[in-house]
Amino acid sequence: MTSPTIANPLLQIQFQIPFDQIRAENVEPAIAGLLADTRAELDRLTSEPAPRSFANTMQRLDDLTERLEYAMQIIRNLEAVATTPELRAAYNAVQPQVSKFYSSLPLNQALWSAVQSYSQTGEARNLAGVRKRFLEKTIDNFRRHGAELDAPGKKRIAEIDVELTKQTIRFAENVLDSTNQYEWVITDERQLAGLPESARAMARSSAASKGLAEPSWRFTLQGPSYLAVLTYLDDPQLRRKVYEAFSNRATEEKYDNRPLLRGILELRREKARLLGYRDFADLVLEDRMAGSGERAQQFLDDLKHKTASQFHRENAELLAFSGKAQLYPWDIAYYAEKQRAALYDFDEEALRPYFPLDRVVNGMFEIVHRLYGIRVVERNGVPAWDSQVKYYEIYDESHASGSRLVGAFYADWFPRENKRGGAWMDAFITGLPHGDRQDPHLGLICGNLTPPAEDRPSLLTHREVQTIFHEFGHLLHHCLSRVELRGLAGVNVAWDFVELPSQIMENWCWERDALDLFARHYQTGAPIPAELFDKMRNARNFRAANLQMRQLGFAFVDLALHRDVDPKSGVDLLDFARGILQEFSAAELPEHYAMIVSFTHLFSSPVGYGAGYYSYKWSEVLDADAFTLFQRGGIFSREVGGRFREQILARGDSEDPAELYRSFMGRDPDPNALLARSGLLAAS
Numbered sequence: 183m184t185s186p187t188i189a190n191p192l193l194q195i196q197f198q199i200p201f202d203q204i205r206a207e208n209v210e211p212a213i214a215g216l217l218a219d220t221r222a223e224l225d226r227l228t229s230e231p232a233p234r235s236f237a238n239t240m241q242r243l244d245d246l247t248e249r250l251e252y253a254m255q256i257i258r259n260l261e262a263v264a265t266t267p268e269l270r271a272a273y274n275a276v277q278p279q280v281s282k283f284y285s286s287l288p289l290n291q292a293l294w295s296a297v298q299s300y301s302q303t304g305e306a307r308n309l310a311g312v313r314k315r316f317l318e319k320t321i322d323n324f325r326r327h328g329a330e331l332d333a334p335g336k337k338r339i340a341e342i343d344v345e346l347t348k349q350t351i352r353f354a355e356n357v358l359d360s361t362n363q364y365e366w367v368i369t370d371e372r373q374l375a376g377l378p379e380s381a382r383a384m385a386r387s388s389a390a391s392k393g394l395a396e397p398s399w400r401f402t403l404q405g406p407s408y409l410a411v412l413t414y415l416d417d418p419q420l421r422r423k424v425y426e427a428f429s430n431r432a433t434e435e436k437y438d439n440r441p442l443l444r445g446i447l448e449l450r451r452e453k454a455r456l457l458g459y460r461d462f463a464d465l466v467l468e469d470r471m472a473g474s475g476e477r478a479q480q481f482l483d484d485l486k487h488k489t490a491s492q493f494h495r496e497n498a499e500l501l502a503f504s505g506k507a508q509l510y511p512w513d514i515a516y517y518a519e520k521q522r523a524a525l526y527d528f529d530e531e532a533l534r535p536y537f538p539l540d541r542v543v544n545g546m547f548e549i550v551h552r553l554y555g556i557r558v559v560e561r562n563g564v565p566a567w568d569s570q571v572k573y574y575e576i577y578d579e580s581h582a583s584g585s586r587l588v589g590a591f592y593a594d595w596f597p598r599e600n601k602r603g604g605a606w607m608d609a610f611i612t613g614l615p616h617g618d619r620q621d622p623h624l625g626l627i628c629g630n631l632t633p634p635a636e637d638r639p640s641l642l643t644h645r646e647v648q649t650i651f652h653e654f655g656h657l658l659h660h661c662l663s664r665v666e667l668r669g670l671a672g673v674n675v676a677w678d679f680v681e682l683p684s685q686i687m688e689n690w691c692w693e694r695d696a697l698d699l700f701a702r703h704y705q706t707g708a709p710i711p712a713e714l715f716d717k718m719r720n721a722r723n724f725r726a727a728n729l730q731m732r733q734l735g736f737a738f739v740d741l742a743l744h745r746d747v748d749p750k751s752g753v754d755l756l757d758f759a760r761g762i763l764q765e766f767s768a769a770e771l772p773e774h775y776a777m778i779v780s781f782t783h784l785f786s787s788p789v790g791y792g793a794g795y796y797s798y799k800w801s802e803v804l805d806a807d808a809f810t811l812f813q814r815g816g817i818f819s820r821e822v823g824g825r826f827r828e829q830i831l832a833r834g835d836s837e838d839p840a841e842l843y844r845s846f847m848g849r850d851p852d853p854n855a856l857l858a859r860s861g862l863l864a865a866s
Contacts, residue, residue, distance in 0.1 A: 190215075192253040197590070197611060197624060199256060202565035209257055209272035216250045217283055228292035234300035236309070240317060243297070244667045247284075254280055255610050263594055263601045263628060264567040270355065277351055278344045281788070285343035288327035289336040297321060312836040316667050319835075322469060328457060335456055342453045346788040349442050349449070354602065354786035356437040361403045361780075362599050363437075364427050365392075368399040376416035376516075378531045383635035384410070403428050404597040405604075406632045406646075412515045425512035426772065431780040439779035440756065446785050447749040450792065462744040463793035470676040471800065471839055475745050478796045482737050484853075485730065485799060492727035492862055497768045500725075511769045522724045528717035530643055537647050538704040539595065539631065539640035545700020546654055549690055553823030554662065554831075555580035556588070570596055576661050589613070589623040589661030595640070595650075597630040604782070605629040605649050607656035607684075612668045623661045623672065627653040639704055644718065648688045655687035656680075658831055665834040672834050677794045679839035681801030682808065683831055689809045692722065693817050723861035728768055730860060733798055735766025740784055740795040799856075807855035808847060 191203045192212035227242045254276075261273045287293060297320060300306050309317060328339040367389065368374060374382055384406060385399035392400060401407045401424065411424045432439035450462040459465040463475025472478040501509055503524070504517045523529050547558040557577045564573035576589040597603070606628050613621030631646045642650075656673060659680070665671035673680055690696040694715060701710045710718075739762045747753060759778040764771050783791040791797065808826070815822040829846040843851060857863040 192216075192256060193249075195249060195252050195611065197622065198564060199610065199624075200565055201260075201567050204256065204260065206266060206268035206272045209269070210275055212253055213250075213257075213276040213280065216253055217279065220247060220250050220283070224287075224290070224293065228290070228296050230296070234296065234303055235305060236300070236313060236317075239296055239300040240313070240320065241667075243293075243320070244316070244669050248668065250280070250283075252611065255608065259608060259610075259626065260567055263598075265358075265600050274348075274351060278347050281347035282340060282344045285327070285340045288324040288329045289331070289340060294324055294329045297324065312666060312670060315836060316670055319469070319670070326457065326465065326468060331456070339453065339456060342449050342456075343788060346446065346449050346453075349445050350785060350787050350790075353432075353439050353442045353446065354782050356432045356439050356442070357780045357782050357786070358602050360431040360434060360437040361603060363434075364403050364431075366401040366424065367394060368401070369397060371397060371399075373417060373420065374399060374415070376414045377410060378414055380531060380534050380632065380635070380641060381407075381410035381414060383638065384632060387633070387635040403431065405630050406597065409515075412512060413519050414516070418510075418513065418516075421512040421516060422510065429511075429772070430774065430776045433776045433779060439785075440776075443755055443779050443785060444749045447743060447747065447755070450744065451749065460745075461793075463741055466677075466789055466793050470794070470797075471678045472796070475741060475793065478737075478793075478800075479741055479745070481800060482734055482741070482796055485856075486734050486738075488857060489727050489730050489734070489862055493731045496725050496727050500768065509769045511767065511771060514768045518725055518728075522721055526717050526721040526724065528714075528721045530645075532714060533644050533701075533710070533718065534641040535703050535705070536701045536710050537642040537644065538702075539642060541700045541702055541704070542642060542647050542650060543593070543700075545696075546651060546690075548699050549696055549818070550654075550658065551579075552818040553820065554658070554827045555820065555824070556662070557585070561590075566592055566594075568594065568598070570594070586620070587622045588620060589625070591624065591657055591661065592626040594626065594628045595631045596633040601628075601630070602782075603630055605653050607653045607660070607673075609660050609672060612660070612663070612671050614666055614668065614671070615664050620664060623663065625657050625660045627657050629653065641704060644691065648691045651687040651691055652684045655684035658687075659683040659834075662827055662831040663834050664832040665836045670835040675835040676839050677791070678797040678800040679804070679842075681797055682804045682843075685798075685801050685805040686809055686826075689805070689812070690817065692719065696817060726860040726862055730799075730862070731766045735763045736781075736783075737796040737799060738762055738766065739778065740791070740793060743778075743784075744793040803853060803856045804843060804851050806859040807851045808843075810855065811847060 190208050190212045191200045192208050193215060223242075223246055227239070227246065230238050232238055257269075257273055257276070261269055297317075301317060301321060306317060328336055331339065368385070374385075377385075382399060385401055388402065388407070389396075389398035389400035394400060401411055403424075408424060408428055412421055415421050431437075454460070454462045454465040457465060459468075461475060463478065467474055467478060472481065500514070500517055500521055503521045504513070506513070509517065519530070551557055555578065557579055559575050559577065561573050561575055566573060571592050571594045573592055574590060575587060576591070577585045578588045579585055594601075607625060608628075609623070609625045611622075611624035613623045615621075629646070629649055631649065632640055632642055634640045660672040663672040668674075697715070698709050702708065739759050742762055743755070743759065747755070747758060749755065756774070756776050756778060760771055760775045763775070763777070783795060785792070812819065812822050825846055830842055833842055840850070854863055
């Protein structure tokens, strides 16, 4: 290992990450040293004099980037949750270098020859299980990333990957900066008409955090603030102002993502063509469950066909309810909330007092304890990047020892200006099994939930509760993995399968017996009253077709941009995207609607959800179907939970995901399961 002149906390894998010691100035020297070490190990692998074996070829390839990935995961995380100008500059300096190195691996002729040589040995021909799959996927992955290109082709692929990294990083930074530059301060309380007390308290706390004189209420484009305004604020002009600011993020001159959008699409298209694919969708979907862009499009077309009539019916009913001649986009959530209250006598805000964050989290831990035999324990005093971040350990009580550490994770739930929006899970360390022993995993889950305000704790909406369960499902997929190779472990699965463990967790948020474990009034400890629970359940599928069409719209525009558009043709990409999204919108979109240039799911990394946004709906079909087994066996069934843990959560990508699903359910998925759960089956 390269010896640093001073201790650098990024150079060695440490299970308890010293976040209190990591500084921006550590980043560039650490990555330079780790890249040098990794290249040296690669040279040793490719020049191995002994006959090719799994141990000296494939195992070493799987281990090759472990330290580099660990350091980069820490750096990426810090840039996402606690960015500073210095850290951003360091990250922007090293990420293209790292991207260039990863892109070079399948283009490295010596490495490709080593893998091919091993594949022709008797040992390789007799491989089975996860090792056989790893070899086959490695060969396919190398070919799909240019191993068989000529020298100029390989050079261009490497250039494209580096440029994609630079442009997608900038895209994400522009969205964050554009979001943070907006604030709206109200000093006249009359302008807050319609806003519930929870939103007002949050706005007062936000104003106080900025030292604004009382009375002041500060609103931003961060999720909890933005959604409250669009859903409840009576003044349509103020709703419009916030809506337009949100939908036109990253179009300002300083943060303009429009040229980046075109550049990213051009690079992705060129890469796909260089590699012999019709388009970027076919390139990235070849090794996913859908298999091709055409198959993904057929899946979306089918769901759209089965949803459209109910979608139009819902929108006609909302317009009639509103009494208006026309509804605008900034009216939809507002009138929909009033319509729901009228139809079901249900106000989602009535649930907030029953969802204090700490109770929700502890109840979720109790649910997975019953299902999977694991125990989650908070541990204090562990360094993190912010004082509000919590640290937990996961113990397996089903182990012969009675309790074994299988994983740990950080939880960062609240919005900050130095943190990107949305919710996500990520991994720091992937533990590997060694016979009966399992090295622990380390990960994190993040959200941007309603923060504490004044004299009340964090009180969540039901949707935010589902967000916590969703991200924890991803975390369990990582922390309960028992796959011997890092490249196939945990969440390293087909992108249209990865959402199954997360989305299935959301189902428990709707079950009375599960809610009674955590849904308690923050002041009295009383459970959700039966009448309120019944209203919540009855309203579950309110405007279900609109919710589905919204997601389908994102998936349609994603595939269209990556399959049907030549970005060099001069087509107006914002107009093109708006034209597609209009068909899935409940109201006429503004002429200059620019949502696509803040769509970080698609454009904040070289691949990400690019050409893969359909995966959410694909996985929803799987989760709706799989949960029927829990419903039949009992929602806390240790038997069914054990099967899900062993056949899905523990298996990573060790087998084809379709086979893993069949091993759990005993059959292929029922394509109508999602429609049935959403109340759309009869309507279709």
